[in-house]
Amino acid sequence: MGTISENVISTHAGKAVVAGDIVVAPVDFIMSQDGTTSLTIQAFRKMGGKSVHAPDRYAIVLDHSAPSPLEGVSNIHKEMREFADVCDAILYDVGEGVCHQLVPEKGHAVPGSIIIGADSHTCTYGALNSFATGMGSTDVAAALISGKTWLRVPSTIKLAYRGVLPAGSFSKDIALHMVRTLTADGATYMALEIGGEVIDALSVEARMTISNMAVETGAKVGLMGYDRKVADYLKGRTKVSFKGVSSSGDAKYDRVIAEDLSDLPPQVARPHRVDDVVPVDEVAGTEIDEVFIGTCTNGRLEDLRIASQILDGKKVAKSVRLIVAPASREIYLRSMEEGTLGRLVKAGAAVVTPGCGPCVGTGGGIPADGEIVLSTANRNFKGRTRTRSYTWPARRPRHTPRFRDAFPTRGRYSDEHSEGKGAQVRG
Amino acid sequence: MNILRGRAHRFGDDVNTDYIISGKYKFKTLDINEMAKHVMEDLRPKFYEQIEDGDFVVAGRNFGCGSSREQAPLVLQAAGVGAVIAESFARVFYRNCINVGLPVVECDTSGIEEGDELQVDLRKGLVHIVSKGKIVKATPLPAVMVRILEDGGLVEHFKKHGGFKISDEG
Ligand code: SF4
Numbered sequence: 001m002g003t004i005s006e007n008v009i010s011t012h013a014g015k016a017v018v019a020g021d022i023v024v025a026p027v028d029f030i031m032s033q034d035g036t037t038s039l040t041i042q043a044f045r046k047m048g049g050k051s052v053h054a055p056d057r058y059a060i061v062l063d064h065s066a067p068s069p070l071e072g073v074s075n076i077h078k079e080m081r082e083f084a085d086v087c088d089a090i091l092y093d094v095g096e097g098v099c100h101q102l103v104p105e106k107g108h109a110v111p112g113s114i115i116i117g118a119d120s121h122t123c124t125y126g127a128l129n130s131f132a133t134g135m136g137s138t139d140v141a142a143a144l145i146s147g148k149t150w151l152r153v154p155s156t157i158k159l160a161y162r163g164v165l166p167a168g169s170f171s172k173d174i175a176l177h178m179v180r181t182l183t184a185d186g187a188t189y190m191a192l193e194i195g196g197e198v199i200d201a202l203s204v205e206a207r208m209t210i211s212n213m214a215v216e217t218g219a220k221v222g223l224m225g226y227d228r229k230v231a232d233y234l235k236g237r238t239k240v241s242f243k244g245v246s247s248s249g250d251a252k253y254d255r256v257i258a259e260d261l262s263d264l265p266p267q268v269a270r271p272h273r274v275d276d277v278v279p280v281d282e283v284a285g286t287e288i289d290e291v292f293i294g295t296c297t298n299g300r301l302e303d304l305r306i307a308s309q310i311l312d313g314k315k316v317a318k319s320v321r322l323i324v325a326p327a328s329r330e331i332y333l334r335s336m337e338e339g340t341l342g343r344l345v346k347a348g349a350a351v352v353t354p355g356c357g358p359c360v361g362t363g364g365g366i367p368a369d370g371e372i373v374l375s376t377a378n379r380n381f382k383g384r385t386r387t388r389s390y391t392w393p394a395r396r397p398r399h400t401p402r403f404r405d406a407f408p409t410r411g412r413y414s415d416e417h418s419e420g421k422g423a424q425v426r427g
Numbered sequence: 428m429n430i431l432r433g434r435a436h437r438f439g440d441d442v443n444t445d446y447i448i449s450g451k452y453k454f455k456t457l458d459i460n461e462m463a464k465h466v467m468e469d470l471r472p473k474f475y476e477q478i479e480d481g482d483f484v485v486a487g488r489n490f491g492c493g494s495s496r497e498q499a500p501l502v503l504q505a506a507g508v509g510a511v512i513a514e515s516f517a518r519v520f521y522r523n524c525i526n527v528g529l530p531v532v533e534c535d536t537s538g539i540e541e542g543d544e545l546q547v548d549l550r551k552g553l554v555h556i557v558s559k560g561k562i563v564k565a566t567p568l569p570a571v572m573v574r575i576l577e578d579g580g581l582v583e584h585f586k587k588h589g590g591f592k593i594s595d596e597g
Contacts (some may be wrong), residue, residue: 185489
């Protein structure tokens with residue numbers, strides 16, 4: 001009887017495990033994307049892999065560099081399609097969306113399951129009570145062949161967030177606050193269990209933003225509990241039967257951090273550290289060149305809605321490019337149908353294909369050297385988008401309902417800052 | 428796993444995988460040796476040319492944080508790096524290193540400076556700073572990782588055992 005992680009892994013391993021134990025456990029779902037699948041295929045072949053253990057529980061996603069901007073990428077994509085075909089895996093081709101939106105949206109991530117993905121933000125599905133973690137291509141290949149993976153059962157830090165989020169602050173602010181509190185390596189090798197009334201009040205989409213950034217603290221998973229909202233989210237999306245897993249009353253935690261977030265102002269991470277998080281006010285006035293709204297962190301419908309409300313009837317400043325990438329085809333369509341996307345386009349947004357593009361620096365809005373990007377992504381590492389800074393755009397200093405006059409309608413975001421300019425990570 | 432010898436190339440804390448190899452190169456080429464020419468270039472231009480076979484990358488905390496890309500340990504390996512020695516590692520990177528057979532050593536690196544001559548005994552978990560006559564003890568690898576590393580990486584481990592063989596029971 002233990003933490004959510006211990007309980008999920010115990011059920012899978014068929015014996016009671018505690019933090020620190022090493023087990024080989026069956027895996028319920030596997031994902032790899034176009035930046036990691038080539039190496040997965042290579043390892044799979046080298047290991048002598050003939051067939052995929054459970055092809056209906058393996059998804060290959062073409063999102064990181066899609067549609068292909070280069071011949072080399074086209075060849076990778078071709079190889080992936082062929083592999084999916086040969087092994088009968090699920091293929092989400094160009095335009096379907098970002099892997100971490102698709103896996104939950106298509107009903108593959110269910111409560112109590114173990115999921116591994118060849119991408120670090122696989123922890124996003126923790127919001128669906130799923131023990132989901134990123135691994136490298138060779139680990140994924142081993143799981144494809146054997147249907148299993150080895151895990152060291154993590155110890156857990158419990159985060160209990162009380163209160164009511166102030167108007168103008170959103171789940172991303174909680175995520176950034178969490179990363180600052182724990183620091184970029186504060187939860188390395190560990191699990192996070194994130195809950196409390198603030199989390200209960202959020203939609204499943206908004207919760208995913210927080211679980212998504214668990215890896216930014218070094219954590220293996222960012223688990224949340226199972227509730228009605230998760231059940232409703234999955235209704236009509238999955239045929240897989242599942243059972244929510246909670247922690248036991250006598251669970252042992254490494255640490256419990258309980259906080260009231262009722263005064264949490266909008267946050268931003270400054271370049272180039274995910275944990276260099278400050279209230280947005282502190283960077284007010286910084287000139288920005290590009291705003292990117294999208295990614296597995298904040299490319300969901302409610303994010304687009306927030307942005308479109310702020311920009312409704314306004315125009316993006318001439319000196320700023322606004323790039324929007326809905327996180328999936330479903331989100332793209334729904335935001336089109338309800339008029340959200342139209343409002344953004346009228347304000348001056350350039351809409352690009354659902355996928356990763358500008359987030360990882362492969363296309364669809366790569367900034368020039370030295371430019372400042374305010375992004376909804378999760379990382380603000382140098383070298384990622386050729387440059388630099390990332391942030392959460394959808395905010396405006398002092399809780400004034402978001403961007404309004406701050407953000408793209410005039411080309412400044414915040415105060416001058418390190419390296420002369422700079423906002424960052426919302427994402 | 429024998430004794431490794433080489434010089435230290437010193438880096439700081441939180442060296443992320445985009446520093447090790449920028450995400451954009453993943454798609455420019457599939458050739459790891461080509462990619463390796465860009466290893467750590469945002470932190471140290473032309474680093475590739477400064478590495479002699481067997482040299483060590485020595486860093487502070489949280490080495491390899493960020494993406495799960497296995498290209499990160501692969502480019503270090505292809506560039507000739509014999510092992511990465513750091514105060515702590517990000518989880519996926521650490522695992523990836525073992526899987527591809529690149530040794531990782533977790534120890535106090537504060538006494539290691541740029542250019543120091545090092546001898547690393549992986550089995551005993553000792554780092555000998557030859558130029559200073561000092562010996563630092565490393566955190567032992569979990570047994571499962573020793574097994575995989577001794578087999579030459581996860582691919583070889585799988586080939587040898589036909590699956591996971593992480594403990595004697597199975
Ligand atoms: S959107 Fe960005 S962080 Fe998310 S999977 Fe794509 S590249 Fe990674």
